[in-house]
Amino acid sequence: MHDETKELLRRSMRYITAIPREAVIGFSGGKDSVCLAEVMRRAGHPGRLVYSATGIDPPPMVQFIKREYGDRVTWVRPPSNYYRNLALWGPPTIHTRWCCEALKHFGSRVVGTKFRVLGVRREESTHRSKYKVAEARKGMVLYFPILEWKLWHVWDFIESEGLPVCSLYDEIDRVGCVICPYHTPKQHEWYRTQYPGPFRVWERVVKEWWLRTRDTPNRKGERRYMVHNTPEDFMAAWFIKACWAVKGKRDLAENAKEGR
Numbered sequence: 001m002h003d004e005t006k007e008l009l010r011r012s013m014r015y016i017t018a019i020p021r022e023a024v025i026g027f028s029g030g031k032d033s034v035c036l037a038e039v040m041r042r043a044g045h046p047g048r049l050v051y052s053a054t055g056i057d058p059p060p061m062v063q064f065i066k067r068e069y070g071d072r073v074t075w076v077r078p079p080s081n082y083y084r085n086l087a088l089w090g091p092p093t094i095h096t097r098w099c100c101e102a103l104k105h106f107g108s109r110v111v112g113t114k115f116r117v118l119g120v121r122r123e124e125s126t127h128r129s130k131y132k133v134a135e136a137r138k139g140m141v142l143y144f145p146i147l148e149w150k151l152w153h154v155w156d157f158i159e160s161e162g163l164p165v166c167s168l169y170d171e172i173d174r175v176g177c178v179i180c181p182y183h184t185p186k187q188h189e190w191y192r193t194q195y196p197g198p199f200r201v202w203e204r205v206v207k208e209w210w211l212r213t214r215d216t217p218n219r220k221g222e223r224r225y226m227v228h229n230t231p232e233d234f235m236a237a238w239f240i241k242a243c244w245a246v247k248g249k250r251d252l253a254e255n256a257k258e259g260r
């Protein structure tokens with residue numbers, strides 16, 4: 001193992017000594033979760049691994065968790081279903097990830113503790129770069145023991161310690177849910193060829209949501225102006241940028257002028 005990884009491991013294990021014993025560990029089966037679970041185990045923390053079944057996880061990930069982690073993982077099922085939420089709120093975006101809150105974070109809320117440990121890393125986003133190793137949020141206390149680890153530290157640790165990883169990493173460098181706002185267009189294409197079924201359902205539900213949103217007057221009783229002209233345009237833009245307002249203000253103004 002590289003010296004830098006060893007130093008990070010020592011630091012993470014020191015942080016872990018301050019985490020209450022009843023804390024649970026959010027576990028998705030991804031590489032960061034595998035790394036976190038091992039660091040917690042080495043630090044002697046008895047926290048349970050909690051996996052929240054989102055319903056749109058890739059099947060090889062679900063099989064990997066069952067095979068490699070078995071009884072170490074507590075499975076929880078969120079009361080709300082991904083597609084029901086999708087029909088209500090539309091697709092999650094990189095700015096409004098209702099999916100994490102409703103499906104993933106739900107897991108450790110139901111296991112009777114307010115202390116939660118997550119394998120989040122600063123490097124993953126600008127937003128996460130501002131996190132502290134322990135934070136109080138919405139009545140919970142969150143701990144991020146591998147916050148300072150970079151991607152290569154995670155792989156260095158996994159490889160040098162011979163930890164198991166899901167076979168999906170042989171094909172793709174980022175594994176999330178089958179349809180995720182963080183996937184790049186190339187990753188979406190890869191997932192679409194592997195799992196066409198969820199994509200068909202997703203597109204049908206999003207189309208219905210888009211048309212319903214367009215046809216429902218706003219609070220003032222006025223017709224809504226949609227950024228895109230059709231649900232197909234909207235979905236094409238989402239798969240590029242996972243953002244609703246991909247078109248600029250000029251397009252909006254033109255839509256308004258033309259009464260769209």
Ligand code: SF4
Pocket residue numbers: 054092097099100103104176177179180181182
């Ligand atoms: S992996 Fe992606 S789709 Fe799944 S909960 Fe997280 S952000 Fe949402």
